[in-house]
Amino acid sequence: MGVTGGRKVLLYGLGRSGRGVARFLAREGRRAEWHDAKPTDEDEALMRELSFPRGDVSGVYETVVAAPGVPIDHPDLLALMARGAEVIGEVALAARSRPDLPLVGITGTAGKGGTTVLIGHLLRAAGLNAREGGNIDPPLLDVVDEAEVAVVELSSFQLERVPGLRLPVAVITNLGVDHLDRHRTVGAYHAAKLNITAGQEAGDVLVLPVGLDVPTRATVRTFTPERITLTDGREVLPMAELPEGIHPANAAAAVLAAEALLARLGCPVDVETLAQGLRTARPVSGRFxxxxxxxxxxxxxxxxxxxxxxxxxxxxxxxxxxxxxxxxxxxxxxxxxxxxxxxxxxxxxxxxxxxxxxxxxxxxxxxxxxxxxxxxxxxxxxxxxxxxxxxxxxxxxxxxxxxxxxxxxxxxxxxxxxxxxxxxxxxxxxxxxxxxxxx
The missing domain is CATH 3.90.190.20 (Mur ligase, C-terminal domain)
Structure with missing residues (x-):
């Protein structure tokens, strides 16, 4: 079920993601109300500009688009769901609103941001208008109308609220321990991460590190930080030729993801094009x-x-x-x-x-x-x-x-x-x- 102008929508939590949702809904001619416990001056100014009124969290809404920073078990969200609301996030809204836009999703305890940027760079080197968004700047909904392909960094917080999301290509860089202050247990944290593949079907591709066993219906392709290869084993670039700051594991995962998406779209997969993309890659600012x-x-x-x-x-x-x-x-x-x-x-x-x-x-x-x-x-x-x-x-x-x-x-x-x-x-x-x- 999508979000349309005739349905009552509440934006719960603003900030970077919520503002992106608000701008998108306004461009689409859709109306929404909003709630934020501590709105910034920037938040309130944008809501006034868009003529989005404050909402009533004790009211009835069909759809609540919740910001990633709001826990999925927040009392307000639980009460809204009890009154019939479906709680989704920015990514689910984007996927429902632009069903024909190919999405490549990347998550993991470490390396997801660098891998996201690298996949986008490789796809652009191959001639596609790829844009990154999601957990990495900018919000996903800021780029969906400009992109031929959207490469989406997905946090565990975002993956708590992606009902029905199906990704043609997904990447899990690794699974470790993080955010126990939010998820409380490692099992709950990993379960949120694994939502990245929950909606995948046969014919979709899931890229994983060697040794990580994940339940999925997708085709699994594995990488190691020792070699950067295509699925058939052809080496794309020796590790020694990677630019400073590009992590070998990120590069290996990115190549497999780019290959899978190019093949899915019927585009040629050229080894030298991908190699040159790696040679010209730059590390993400603020990451090593x-x-x-x-x-x-x-x-x-x-x-x-x-x-x-x-x-x-x-x-x-x-x-x-x-x-x-x-x-x-x-x-x-x-x-x-x-x-x-x-x-x-x-x-x-x-x-x-x-x-x-x-x-x-x-x-x-x-x-x-x-x-x-x-x-x-x-x-x-x-x-x-x-x-x-x-x-x-x-x-x-x-x-x-x-x-x-x-x-x-x-x-x-x-x-x-x-x-x-x-x-x-x-x-x-x-x-x-x-x-x-x-x-």
Whole structure:
């Protein structure tokens, strides 16, 4: 069932995704009401511009389009469902509204953003007008009318509300542990992730890492981070030729997904075109990105690395010795694999933020600690952390921001935290170059 102008629709939760839904419905000439417990000035201004009135959460609606940040078991959503509402998200709305638009969906505990961008890049190299959206900027509904193919990063939050979604091509990069503060159990988290393939049928393709067993009706194609190949085993590009910052596993998965979608659309699959696409790929900003260098020390920003798999990958890839910036708000990540990954690679931990000290102590590594006070200046804390990290290295290695904790203790979001790290690193590099000493 779609969302049409004659049905009563409630947007529950605004923010980036909700604003995208609102703009889309307005373009379609559809009406909606809205509710947000803490709307921003930007949210309210857009609702006034679109003439969308505030809704009544105690009312009756046929469709509720809920923002990803709202838990599926939120009391308001449960009450709305009890009164007959169907709760969906932005992705389900897009799929229902544009049923002829091919969607490639990507999820996973780590690597989904980089793989999403890489698939889009490869499809454009092959001549398709592919646009990325979803959990990655921009919202999916902002691109559905411009795209020939939409490549959609899907979080577990989004995948809680995709009833009936069928993807011709889906990718699961990996399954680890994350978001237990939201899903409560690993089983519930994995179940949400596996909704990416729940609607797939024979003839659809599911791309998985070797060794991951997932129940599905789709055709399974597996990848390893050791080789980048097509389904028939032909090598697309040697790993040594990948650009800096492109993760081998992401590249291997992206090639198989691009191949599957091209074949589905009846487009040629040319090895050299895909190889050239990989050679010209660039890492996603804010995902294991070198933002500054001082001699043989590089500063790598991976602020989004709050999941065990993502942090472990960063520790494994970063040149040693590593000064590891750890902190933020603890979200319950499994630290045991990180203690092993850090062994012999991390020279010093710099702990910052609300739970930085307890994370550092649990890691069992030598650390410096910056005391936390609510409301303190995040940029100032980050400058001190970067300075301490650089001082802990002896002229070579990596100052790595792979923080484990969420950003909400000191920053608006992970992007703001990453931008703060980049500014601090570049400022330090400038001071070192000019010989300036900061007071």
């Amino acid at each position: 990105e070198t933002v500054a260098r001082i001699g043989d020390v590089r500063f790598i920003e991976d602020s989004i690395a709050t999941r065990t798999l993502a942090v472990e990958a960063a520790l494994t890839r970063a040149p040693t010795p590593i000064a590891w910036l750890v902190g933020g708000r603890d979200k319950g990540a499994d630290l045991a694999p990180l203690r092993e990954a850090a062994r012999g690679r991390v020279a010093r931990v710099v702990a910052f933020g609300e739970d930085g000290e307890q994370l550092a102590r649990a890691l069992g590594l030598p650390f410096d600690h910056l005391p936390f006070t609510p409301g303190m200046d995040g940029d100032g804390v980050m400058r001190e952390a970067v300075d301490l990290g650089f001082a802990a290295l002896e002229g070579r290695g990596t100052v790595l921001l792979a923080p484990i904790g969420t950003s909400f203790d000191l920053f608006r979001d992970y992007k703001a935290r990453g931008e703060s790290f980049a500014r601090a690193a570049r400022a330090l590099a400038a001071r070192e170059t000019t010989g300036e000493v900061r007071a």
